[in-house]
Amino acid sequence: MLKPLSDRLIVSVEEAGEQQVGGIVIAQAAQEKPVTGKVVAAGPGRVTDAGQTIAMTVKAGDTVLFDKFAGQAIEIDGQNLLALHEKDVIGVLA
Amino acid sequence: MLKPLSDRLIVSVEEAGEQQVGGIVIAQAAQEKPVTGKVVAAGPGRVTDAGQTIAMTVKAGDTVLFDKFAGQAIEIDGQNLLALHEKDVIGVLA
Amino acid sequence: MLKPLSDRLIVSVEEAGEQQVGGIVIAQAAQEKPVTGKVVAAGPGRVTDAGQTIAMTVKAGDTVLFDKFAGQAIEIDGQNLLALHEKDVIGVLA
Amino acid sequence: MLKPLSDRLIVSVEEAGEQQVGGIVIAQAAQEKPVTGKVVAAGPGRVTDAGQTIAMTVKAGDTVLFDKFAGQAIEIDGQNLLALHEKDVIGVLA
Amino acid sequence: MLKPLSDRLIVSVEEAGEQQVGGIVIAQAAQEKPVTGKVVAAGPGRVTDAGQTIAMTVKAGDTVLFDKFAGQAIEIDGQNLLALHEKDVIGVLA
Amino acid sequence: MLKPLSDRLIVSVEEAGEQQVGGIVIAQAAQEKPVTGKVVAAGPGRVTDAGQTIAMTVKAGDTVLFDKFAGQAIEIDGQNLLALHEKDVIGVLA
Amino acid sequence: MLKPLSDRLIVSVEEAGEQQVGGIVIAQAAQEKPVTGKVVAAGPGRVTDAGQTIAMTVKAGDTVLFDKFAGQAIEIDGQNLLALHEKDVIGVLA
Numbered sequence: 247m248l249k250p251l252s253d254r255l256i257v258s259v260e261e262a263g264e265q266q267v268g269g270i271v272i273a274q275a276a277q278e279k280p281v282t283g284k285v286v287a288a289g290p291g292r293v294t295d296a297g298q299t300i301a302m303t304v305k306a307g308d309t310v311l312f313d314k315f316a317g318q319a320i321e322i323d324g325q326n327l328l329a330l331h332e333k334d335v336i337g338v339l340a
Numbered sequence: 341m342l343k344p345l346s347d348r349l350i351v352s353v354e355e356a357g358e359q360q361v362g363g364i365v366i367a368q369a370a371q372e373k374p375v376t377g378k379v380v381a382a383g384p385g386r387v388t389d390a391g392q393t394i395a396m397t398v399k400a401g402d403t404v405l406f407d408k409f410a411g412q413a414i415e416i417d418g419q420n421l422l423a424l425h426e427k428d429v430i431g432v433l434a
Numbered sequence: 435m436l437k438p439l440s441d442r443l444i445v446s447v448e449e450a451g452e453q454q455v456g457g458i459v460i461a462q463a464a465q466e467k468p469v470t471g472k473v474v475a476a477g478p479g480r481v482t483d484a485g486q487t488i489a490m491t492v493k494a495g496d497t498v499l500f501d502k503f504a505g506q507a508i509e510i511d512g513q514n515l516l517a518l519h520e521k522d523v524i525g526v527l528a
Numbered sequence: 529m530l531k532p533l534s535d536r537l538i539v540s541v542e543e544a545g546e547q548q549v550g551g552i553v554i555a556q557a558a559q560e561k562p563v564t565g566k567v568v569a570a571g572p573g574r575v576t577d578a579g580q581t582i583a584m585t586v587k588a589g590d591t592v593l594f595d596k597f598a599g600q601a602i603e604i605d606g607q608n609l610l611a612l613h614e615k616d617v618i619g620v621l622a
Numbered sequence: 623m624l625k626p627l628s629d630r631l632i633v634s635v636e637e638a639g640e641q642q643v644g645g646i647v648i649a650q651a652a653q654e655k656p657v658t659g660k661v662v663a664a665g666p667g668r669v670t671d672a673g674q675t676i677a678m679t680v681k682a683g684d685t686v687l688f689d690k691f692a693g694q695a696i697e698i699d700g701q702n703l704l705a706l707h708e709k710d711v712i713g714v715l716a
Numbered sequence: 717m718l719k720p721l722s723d724r725l726i727v728s729v730e731e732a733g734e735q736q737v738g739g740i741v742i743a744q745a746a747q748e749k750p751v752t753g754k755v756v757a758a759g760p761g762r763v764t765d766a767g768q769t770i771a772m773t774v775k776a777g778d779t780v781l782f783d784k785f786a787g788q789a790i791e792i793d794g795q796n797l798l799a800l801h802e803k804d805v806i807g808v809l810a
Numbered sequence: 811m812l813k814p815l816s817d818r819l820i821v822s823v824e825e826a827g828e829q830q831v832g833g834i835v836i837a838q839a840a841q842e843k844p845v846t847g848k849v850v851a852a853g854p855g856r857v858t859d860a861g862q863t864i865a866m867t868v869k870a871g872d873t874v875l876f877d878k879f880a881g882q883a884i885e886i887d888g889q890n891l892l893a894l895h896e897k898d899v900i901g902v903l904a
Contacts, residue, residue, distance in 0.1 A: 248687060250713040251679055281414065287713070294389040295670040303345055311342060313423075314412060318690060320657065320712070329689075329712045336414070336423045337344040337381070375508065388483040397439055405436060405517075408506060430508070430517045431438040431475070469602065482577040491533055499530060499611075502600060524602070524611045525532040525569070563790065576765040585721055593718060593799075596788060618790070618799045619720040619757070624875060626901040627867055663901070671858040694878060696845065696900070705877075705900045751884065764859040773815055781812060783893075784882060806884070806893045807814040807851070 248322060250289035253332040255304060257283035257312070258325060282339065283328060284309050292332075304332055309339045342416060344383035347426040349398060351377035351411070352419060376433065377422060378403050386426075398426055403433045436510060438477035441520040443492060445471035445500070446513060470527065471516060472497050480520075492520055497527045530604060532571035535614040537586060539565035539594070540607060564621065565610060566591050574614075586614055591621045624698060626665035629708040631680060633659035633688070634701060658687050658715065659704060668708075680708055685715045718792060720759035723802040725774060727753035727782070728795060752781050752809065753798060762802075774802055779809045812886060814853035817896040819868060821847035821881070822889060846875050846903065847892060856896075868896055873903045 250256055259282075285308045291299045304310060316334035320327050344350055353376075379402045385393045398404060410428035414421050438444055447470075473496045479487045492498060504522035508515050532538055541564075567590045573581045586592060598616030602609050626632055635658075661684045667675045680686060692710035696703050720726055729752075755778045761769045774780060786804035790797050814820055823846075849872045855863045868874060880898035884891050 247716050248713045249716055251711050252709070254712055256713065289713070293676055294391070295674075296390065296672065297670070297674050297676055298389075298391050300387055300391055311414065311423075318712075320687065329687075333346070335345050336348055336412075337342045337350065337383070340341050340343055388485070390484065392483075392485050394481055394485055405508065407517075427440070429439050430442055430506075431436045431444065431477070434435050434437055482579070484578065486577075486579050488575055488579055499602065501611075521534070523533050524536055524600075525530040525538065525571070528529050528531055576767070578766065580765075580767050582763055582767055593790065595799075615722070617721050618724055618788075619718045619726065619759070622717050622719055623904050624901045625904055627899050628897070630900055632901065665901070669864055671862075672860065673858070673862050673864055694900075696875065705875075764861070766860065768859075768861050770857055770861055781884065781893075803816070805815050806818055806882075807812045807820065807853070810811050810813055 248287055250287050250329075252289050253292040253300075253302065254289040255285055255310075255330045255332060255335070256287040256320075257310065257317070257328045257330055258286050259283040259328050281314055282309060282311050286327065288332075302332055304335055304338060311336045311339060342381055344381050344423075346383050347386040347394075347396065348383040349379055349404075349424045349426060349429070350381040350414075351404065351406070351422045351424055352380050353377040353422050375408055376403060376405050380421065382426075396426055398429055398432060405430045405433060436475055438475050438517075440477050441480040441488075441490065442477040443473055443498075443518045443520060443523070444475040444508075445498065445505070445516045445518055446474050447471040447516050469502055470497060470499050474515065476520075490520055492523055492526060499524045499527060530569055532569050532611075534571050535574040535582070535584065536571040537567055537592075537612045537614060537617070538569040538602075539592065539599070539610045539612055540568050541565040541610050563596055564591060564593050568609065570614075584614055586617055586620060593618045593621060624663055626663050626705075628665050629668040629676075629678065630665040631661055631686075631706045631708060631711070632663040632696075633686065633693070633704045633706055634662050635659040635704050657690055658685060660685050662703065664708075678708055680711055680714060687712045687715060718757055720757050720799075722759050723762040723770075723772065724759040725755055725780075725800045725802060725805070726757040726790075727780065727787070727798045727800055728756050729753040729798050751784055752779060754779050756797065758802075772802055774805055774808060781806045781809060812851055814851050814893075816853050817856040817864075817866065818853040819849055819874075819894045819896060819899070820851040820884075821874065821876070821892045821894055822850050823847040823892050845878055846873060848873050850891065852896075866896055868899055868902060875900045875903060 248256055285304055285306050288302050288305050291302045293299050312330055312334045313336065317328040317330040320329055342350055379398055379400050382396050382399050385396045387393050406424055406428045407430065411422040411424040414423055436444060473492055473494050476490050476493050479490045481487050500518055500522045501524065505516040505518040508517055530538055567586055567588050570584050570587050573584045575581050594612055594616045595618065599610040599612040602611055624632055661680055661682050664678050664681050667678045669675050688706055688710045689712065693704040693706040696705055718726055755774055755776050758772050758775050761772045763769050782800055782804045783806065787798040787800040790799055812820055849868055849870050852866050852869050855866045857863050876894055876898045877900065881892040881894040884893055
């Protein structure tokens with residue numbers, strides 16, 4: 247199990263094409279990087295210069311829409327994952 | 341439904357040409373990206389390093405004028421949308 | 435009517451050539467962007483990370499001199515306007 | 529009359545060659561931009577993020593030496609002027 | 623023995639290919655730099671401008687996943703090591 | 717007389733070759749800019765965003781060693797001078 | 811004697827090849843800049859915007875490992891030295 251640090255998020259990403267999320271259809275151009283995914287694990291939040299931890303809004307289980315070119319692809323146990331920072335997330339799909 | 345994070349805004353964008361907004365005509369060069377749109381959803385506001393949330397000025401339903409090259413195009417349920425940050429907004433058209 | 439956000443200013447810009455402002459003649463090279471204009475609308479001021487709004491110095495009706503390459507051209511109701519930030523303004527012509 | 533904003537300075541600039549300032553000779557390479565000038569008007573000072581105005585050191589009437597490539601040339605009433613920020617000033621010639 | 627400063631980490635890096643970490647298989651493209659490694663030594667934490675030390679989350683003995691292009695390769699006693707900052711770490715593999 | 721502002725320093729610079737400073741020989745490659753010089757005048761110190769003046773460490777009369785490419789060459793009364801900021805100074809030669 | 815300012819360090823650098831430091835062998839590629847050296851003199855520490863001096867961790871006599879491309883080469887009394895900032899130091903070799 248991977249425990250993200252700070253404001254890091256690990257997201258499992260769907261392939262390009264159309265995703266249905268709670269009845270919402272997200273169009274995703276094939277050649278572009280995925281823009282949605284399910285949060286697999288979330289860090290505790292970033293620590294500011296005042297030593298304060300800013301709680302995360304996003305949590306494991308959320309489906310998120312994020313900036314097109316954000317994150318770094320990683321593969322764990324054969325699963326396609328993306329390492330993001332919370333500031334890369336546009337919103338949560340409910 | 342998409343719930344934006346932080347100071348994010350989701351704006352439905354009109355096509356180029358002229359928009360009438362409350363009697364105000366906004367000229368929009370065809371080849372350029374749209375500069376006006378209606379706010380579909382707004383985040384809670386950015387959280388500062390002091391852990392304080394800075395309330396948003398813009399809210400869902402407002403028609404806004406924004407910086408020409410701001411934002412990222414997304415398509416949800418076949419609708420042309422733009423993901424912006426509030427700092428990209430020039431003003432609200434009333 | 436356009437209500438600017440934050441420290442934004444909407445300025446109506448004169449054409450190149452010479453402007454007379456309260457007896458002051460401002461030379462303006464034809465090929466360059468305008469450097470003076472009348473403030474049509476001013477925002478409430480920028481909000482700092484401490485959540486404090488820094489009041490604006492410039493207000494609607496002022497004629498201002500601003501940095502040559504500042505701002506973004508917009509056209510509203512056929513009027514040539516420029517969207518600036520207050521930090522782009524050099525001074526107020528009185 | 530031009531009232532500068534924030535930490536802005538308006539300086540009347542001498543031509544290249546040598547300037548005598550209170551007995552001090554400043555060499556000024558002809559091809560380079562002027563590096564000295566007389567302060568014609570000074571702003572109130574910059575406003576910090578804490579909302580505090582940092583008083584200016586330089587005032588109208590001072591002759592200043594400033595960074596070579598600083599400032600923006602403007603012409604008002606046929607007079608060659610330069611718009612600077614106080615942080616561009618190296619020192620005051622007394 | 624090397625005592626890292628500030629938020630520095632010294633990590634012993636595995637070769638490319640697959641790593642098994644507590645049953646988790648991390649795929650690692652051969653031609654790319656390693657992305658996982660074992661923390662050999664950790665600094666006390668970064669000191670903020672307020673003079674406060676922000677404690678480290680990562681400690682010696684942890685196996686970490688880090689940003690692909692982070693860190694600087696060093697060799698001590700023939701051992702392949704990488705000098706990282708804690709902000710380069712995505713998460714701890716448990 | 718030139719009164720530097722903020723954390724500015726005016727340093728009289730020696731020619732390339734070797735300088736003897738209090739018995740210390742500083743090698744100075746001919747083709748490179750001078751790296752040592754005597755402080756002719758020092759500013760009061762930089763003013764922080766909190767409005768506090770950070771006192772200078774360096775004072776007139778000190779001989780200093782500074783970063784190779786720092787500063788701006790000026791000539792006053794035929795004397796070769798360099799305008800530096802205190803942060804460009806490596807140390808004081810005693 | 812050279813008294814470094816702020817968080818500056820003066821380090822005497824060994825030639826490329828292998829260094830033995832307290833039994834630790836540091837490999838050093840010949841063509842690259844040195845990465846280890848002995849601290850000859852250390853500054854008092856950097857002064858923050860709050861006017862606070864952040865004490866140094868590294869002191870004269872320590873042997874340090876530092877970032878490969880950090881620092882500026884200087885020669886004093888024929889001795890090869892490097893001027894670093896403490897933030898360039900990876901760790902202290904004990």
